[in-house]
Amino acid sequence: MNILYFDDKCIVCNGFAKFISRIDRKDAVRFASVDELKEVMPKGFDTVAYYSDDLYIHSDAVIEVVADASGISAVRLSKIMPACLRTAIYKWVARNRHRFTGNKTCTTDQIDSEVKKKMISS
Template sequence: MNIIFIDGKCLICNGLVKIIYRIDHKKRVKFCHLQDPKALDYLQQDFVKNLSTVVFYQNGEVSTKSDAAIAVMVELGHRYFRVFKIIPRPLRDWLYEVVAKNRYRLGKELETCPVPDKDLASRFL
């Protein structure tokens, strides 16, 4: 099973879920907010506490930050995203963290996790 865990109160994160949902025609991934208690069924507490990173759970393996973003795109059939692996992880993750730290400035913090429409809701745990 492939699951993308995101900060449910992040407007940008929820926007990315909608984009991934639209391009994932084969329904390869499911979604879960890190604030959802179901996240603990798949992730250790440390991952669930850190709301500033996306977590990609793929067949029992966990990736975070830029590795997670690349792995999601590869899973969705965009294999050319592997080219970003040539950039050293510390540099990729630094760039990821700059965006993550400013995500509430770039898109407001939501008071609650949004309720998705019926079709998208079926893709959440």
Template sequence: MEENKKIILFDGVCNLCNGFIQFVIKRDNKDTFRYASLQSEIGKKLVYERGIDSNSIDSVVLIEPGVAYYIKSDAALQIGSDLNGFGSLSRILYLIPSGLRNIVYDLIARYRYAWFGKKDTCMIPTPELQSKFL
């Protein structure tokens, strides 16, 4: 793995999650992130190494190697803070207590397949994006 890269783990079969990853890739002007699905071997390994209960994770985990990891709305806001044009919005949303943010996050996560659909297999990155995926 590359040093100084934050890792986003996502549900590889979730259409909403895949759309979110495409959104992040387009706005990651500083090439901050690398990506892996939660279903991949590396995704499972990274979750296990951090003692994260994979049954409690509904879609996104952000890992800053050697620093910390974030789940649920904290992960989304940390990711947003590194995207061009979204840092201010992330700082404002951080003012909302995480318990309240996570109620909304959990609601969306619970119904994401029904609302946005689900793929049969994980997303396969294009050749241009392959280097960004672990």
């Protein structure tokens, strides 16, 4: 089972989950709160992780879930960019995501209905 763990309280992360749900034509991706991983992830990790054949974090998670959901494996070619650069960009966006949205947060009832249908946890 492919699972995208995302910060269900973050507008940016919810938007990303909604995007993945829309491009997931084969219904291959399920969703869960990143809080489900708090015991196994580094302290303070609160953005997205993706589990398919392995557990991916940061930019690798974004690349892998987009490739799996869209069915376009060529998306993985973006891994040609050095991981340190991809991760730095990802972490900058993740660090500033709340500022981009004016510190607005989501509640459970604001999660997209299509994403909610595919949630496997709270």
